[in-house]
Amino acid sequence: MSEEQAEDTPQEESLFEAPPMGEQERMVEAVLFASAEPVTVRELEARMPHGCDPAEALAHLRKRYEGRGVRVVRVGDAWAIRTAPDLGFLMQKETVEVRKLSRAAIETLAIIAYHQPCTRAEIEEIRGVSVSRGTIDQLLEMEWIRFGRRKMTPGRPVTFVVTETFLDHFGLETARDLPGLKELRAAGLLENRPPPGTIPLGQRDEDEDELNSPESGQTELFED
Amino acid sequence: MSEEQAEDTPQEESLFEAPPMGEQERMVEAVLFASAEPVTVRELEARMPHGCDPAEALAHLRKRYEGRGVRVVRVGDAWAIRTAPDLGFLMQKETVEVRKLSRAAIETLAIIAYHQPCTRAEIEEIRGVSVSRGTIDQLLEMEWIRFGRRKMTPGRPVTFVVTETFLDHFGLETARDLPGLKELRAAGLLENRPPPGTIPLGQRDEDEDELNSPESGQTELFED
Amino acid sequence: MADRDLFEEDTLSVTERLAAEALIVDVDGFEGPLDVLLMLSRTQKVDLRKISVLHLAQQYLTFVEKAKALRIELAADYLVMAAWLAFLKSRLLLPPDPTEEGPSGEELAAHLAFQLERLQAMRDVAARLMARDQKGRDFFARGQAEDVMRIRTVTYSATLLDLMQGYARVRTRDEFRPFVMDRHNVFTMEQALDRMRPLIGFAGDWTDITSYLPDGWETDPVRRRSATAATFAASLELVKEGHMEIRQSETFAPIQLRRKDQRE
Numbered sequence: 001m002s003e004e005q006a007e008d009t010p011q012e013e014s015l016f017e018a019p020p021m022g023e024q025e026r027m028v029e030a031v032l033f034a035s036a037e038p039v040t041v042r043e044l045e046a047r048m049p050h051g052c053d054p055a056e057a058l059a060h061l062r063k064r065y066e067g068r069g070v071r072v073v074r075v076g077d078a079w080a081i082r083t084a085p086d087l088g089f090l091m092q093k094e095t096v097e098v099r100k101l102s103r104a105a106i107e108t109l110a111i112i113a114y115h116q117p118c119t120r121a122e123i124e125e126i127r128g129v130s131v132s133r134g135t136i137d138q139l140l141e142m143e144w145i146r147f148g149r150r151k152m153t154p155g156r157p158v159t160f161v162v163t164e165t166f167l168d169h170f171g172l173e174t175a176r177d178l179p180g181l182k183e184l185r186a187a188g189l190l191e192n193r194p195p196p197g198t199i200p201l202g203q204r205d206e207d208e209d210e211l212n213s214p215e216s217g218q219t220e221l222f223e224d
Numbered sequence: 225m226s227e228e229q230a231e232d233t234p235q236e237e238s239l240f241e242a243p244p245m246g247e248q249e250r251m252v253e254a255v256l257f258a259s260a261e262p263v264t265v266r267e268l269e270a271r272m273p274h275g276c277d278p279a280e281a282l283a284h285l286r287k288r289y290e291g292r293g294v295r296v297v298r299v300g301d302a303w304a305i306r307t308a309p310d311l312g313f314l315m316q317k318e319t320v321e322v323r324k325l326s327r328a329a330i331e332t333l334a335i336i337a338y339h340q341p342c343t344r345a346e347i348e349e350i351r352g353v354s355v356s357r358g359t360i361d362q363l364l365e366m367e368w369i370r371f372g373r374r375k376m377t378p379g380r381p382v383t384f385v386v387t388e389t390f391l392d393h394f395g396l397e398t399a400r401d402l403p404g405l406k407e408l409r410a411a412g413l414l415e416n417r418p419p420p421g422t423i424p425l426g427q428r429d430e431d432e433d434e435l436n437s438p439e440s441g442q443t444e445l446f447e448d
Numbered sequence: 449m450a451d452r453d454l455f456e457e458d459t460l461s462v463t464e465r466l467a468a469e470a471l472i473v474d475v476d477g478f479e480g481p482l483d484v485l486l487m488l489s490r491t492q493k494v495d496l497r498k499i500s501v502l503h504l505a506q507q508y509l510t511f512v513e514k515a516k517a518l519r520i521e522l523a524a525d526y527l528v529m530a531a532w533l534a535f536l537k538s539r540l541l542l543p544p545d546p547t548e549e550g551p552s553g554e555e556l557a558a559h560l561a562f563q564l565e566r567l568q569a570m571r572d573v574a575a576r577l578m579a580r581d582q583k584g585r586d587f588f589a590r591g592q593a594e595d596v597m598r599i600r601t602v603t604y605s606a607t608l609l610d611l612m613q614g615y616a617r618v619r620t621r622d623e624f625r626p627f628v629m630d631r632h633n634v635f636t637m638e639q640a641l642d643r644m645r646p647l648i649g650f651a652g653d654w655t656d657i658t659s660y661l662p663d664g665w666e667t668d669p670v671r672r673r674s675a676t677a678a679t680f681a682a683s684l685e686l687v688k689e690g691h692m693e694i695r696q697s698e699t700f701a702p703i704q705l706r707r708k709d710q711r712e
Contacts, residue, residue, distance in 0.1 A: 087254040169582055193559065
């Protein structure tokens with residue numbers, strides 16, 4: 001099927017060879033421009049002619065748009081074009097009123113982002129109060145958080161993690177780019193320290209390692 | 225004036241002086257990108273800092289996008305960014321959905337497979353209900369059945385036979401390999417008789433012979 | 449002292465009652481005991497890691513006592529925290545008892561300090577997060593997204609079993625219409641009547657019933673049986689209608705028919 005598509009492109013002779021990189025860059029440019037949502041490299045690959053290397057084309061394209069009115073940004077495993085933040089003042093017309101989040105919702109969101117995967121009990125332990133159902137529901141509804149894997153602790157509680165929509169909204173490439181993440185970790189504030197005298201759960205460390213290991217969720221393909 | 229200054233306070237300092245053309249180009253680029261509708265020069269002028277020349281910025285931007293994956297195009301008296309026409313094929317996403325064949329289609333197909341060549345009237349007689357045009361069309365479209373020879377009975381009705389594609393899908397070498405065909409025939413369940421009260425067509429037996437004779441229309445299908 | 453700011457005097461004047469009511473709102477504004485502790489700890493104006501937990505516990509207990517004195521309803525968790533802090537205070541003040549099990553006062557205090565520091569840190573990063581450029585406010589996505597045309601290829605599938613079951617279903621249905629299946633070898637009474645009516649006019653004298661059997665039904669025993677039975681039944685019907693007479697000389701003797709004389 002992709003061969004057929006290739007026939008329609010200017011590179012008619014490249015039935016078995018991928019189009020030249022300049023052409024691939026144009027293709028990635030067209031696809032990213034057309035979509036309001038971030039597009040994954042996988043999807044690019046599926047839509048471009050056989051043999052293309054969207055990751056490389058993306059790197060070129062990103063460089064090309066440096067300093068321009070729009071930028072090529074990475075959002076988790078996906079890529080998108082977004083306007084340069086310094087030009088926000090031109091967009092009053094496009095500005096959307098973001099629903100005001102309660103203090104509880106903002107804190108809950110931050111705790112999930114910095115401690116993910118994070119259970120409700122952990123959120124409650126950190127905040128010192130119970131988390132209302134509505135707060136979690138609101139964040140889920142906004143698609144800023146989603147359910148992660150269940151924890152391998154007694155009761156196998158569900159966990160929450162932040163989504164690509166969250167990263168996109170706050171202009172973060174990965175969850176690792178959260179502001180102050182390194183300092184918090186260095187200060188030991190992201191450790192799950194059980195209160196003295198309780199039995200340590202012994203699971204938290206594993207999960208944290210996973211979150212931080214290069215093999216986890218986010219691929220390293222596109223790191224500059 | 226440096227670009228950095230322009231980024232921070234694009235308007236304040238340009239009370240009397242417009243931002244440099246490069247900066248204006250960035251602005252036009254961002255506005256055209258983010259706007260839901262094509263933007264007129266007048267609108268650009270209203271949104272950009274005082275003293276800007278959006279028409280000139282547009283001309284620069286248009287040139288910049290020449291040969292790229294997207295282009296700056298004129299829509300009526302307004303401007304928009306659009307995908308380059310030669311890359312339209314990228315705006316298609318192919319999805320394959322596998323669905324279960326309907327009961328009517330399965331039964332019709334089974335009757336054709338066991339009784340081929342088989343007319344619509346015969347299918348209806350066996351199923352006891354009328355066969356919808358859509359069912360036959362669907363099977364034809366899937367290339368699981370095709371038209372066979374016309375029957376030598378009054379009205380010379382068209383017949384249907386199963387195809388190679390059908391045999392491929394069901395992993396059969398010939399239609400004779402259909403499980404249970406011989407057994408069903410031995411049990412007399414496959415004898416097709418005209419409904420009582422109608423004039424015997426005197427054709428069926430011939431047809432059944434034909435089904436099994438290598439000289440008949442569907443030779444390629446039924447040869448072992 | 450922080451509690452000075454919150455609680456002025458114990459004597460209840462009108463203004464103080466009003467102030468007390470305002471305090472209820474204030475307490476409601478706190479998100480639990482940890483939030484109150486964090487607020488109190490800030491008044492120590494030191495790094496949260498160097499905070500005096502003993503002092504903090506004292507402040508909190510004063511807060512709870514004053515609230516009680518002002519008849520401010522405190523949720524149970526505020527009181528639980530007060531009890532725990534009182535316990536912590538005693539542990540910190542008394543020399544450790546070597547025979548006693550469980551964590552030491554220092555450990556408990558350290559953990560409380562950690563909790564406060566962590567909560568503060570989370571609040572700080574939450575603020576930093578919200579201060580970031582946000583989509584739809586500071587930067588924007590494509591306004592005129594092009595529709596990706598979805599070419600949906602629907603593939604229908606069926607298994608051999610589906611096919612077999614479908615066929616069996618159709619065929620089973622047929623079996624519940626036995627008259628359709630069996631009619632081939634059945635000669636019905638209606639058919640016999642149809643055949644006999646035009647013939648009886650010619651049968652003036654006694655004729656054997658077998659001569660009325662339809663052509664081609666005599667050889668196959670199954671068919672002959674069906675035809676004989678149908679013809680016999682049809683004969684009885686015709687006799688009943690008064691068109692014919694029927695007779696048999698003895699058991700198993702030939703059955704004979706003749707037209708009934710209408711004038712009799």
